[in-house]
């Protein structure tokens with residue numbers, strides 16, 4: 001039997017984490033020097049409360065530790081994070097991450113610093129990363145979840161072509177129960193069922 005992944009998989013495994021450019025943005029890997037800006041943006045209660053995994057307060061050293069995991073996570077394709085940079089001003093405004101669930105499925109996560117909300121940056125970054133993941137990383141399916149109390153994130157998912165496929169009740173970091181809406185997008189959309197009258 002042919003291994004349908006073999007040629008692509010070998011190339012993907014050798015690949016350095018590449019930058020991605022969009023109309024206004026550069027997505028690039030994080031450098032340790034970004035830690036101060038990351039902390040400045042991420043140490044924000046309004047941002048933290050919309051996520052399951054960003055702590056608040058966002059302590060000293062958290063950003064350095066997080067960035068310090070990136071090279072290994074890319075090498076082993078556990079996860080990959082890109083800094084979202086506004087190209088014109090070279091301003092770091094957020095982060096976007098893929099976390100592999102298996103070889104062909106990954107979860108998408110992101111945040112944008114509050115001063116930069118509502119400018120379309122997240123939708124632009126997510127749309128580009130979805131295309132890149134399908135074209136270059138061998139990913140066939142991307143999933144994403146948002147707190148039901150965070151409609152802005154749901155809107156980003158809709159705008160990038162994701163569709164809601166379910167919901168779930170999870171525990172947040174305070175062990176409180178929270179309702180999540182689950183979205184996905186597939187590289188090859190499933191064929192529409194044939195019309196019965198057809």
Ligand SMILES: CC(C)(COP(=O)(O)OP(=O)(O)OC[C@H]1O[C@@H](n2cnc3c(N)ncnc32)[C@H](O)[C@@H]1OP(=O)(O)O)[C@@H](O)C(=O)NCCC(=O)NCCS
Pocket residue numbers: 046047048050051109110111112113116117118119120121122123124145146147150151152153155156
């Ligand atoms: C969610 C988040 C990433 C969105 O980033 P952003 O760059 O502001 O997103 P965009 O500007 O690309 O799009 C936001 C969309 O949500 C809409 N929106 C904003 N607040 C909304 C609300 N309360 N209800 C409904 N829609 C809302 C905006 O109008 C926009 O849609 P539009 O372009 O159709 O007008 C950002 O708010 C954030 O980082 N929040 C905190 C962390 C977080 O939620 N991360 C995601 C966890 S799943």
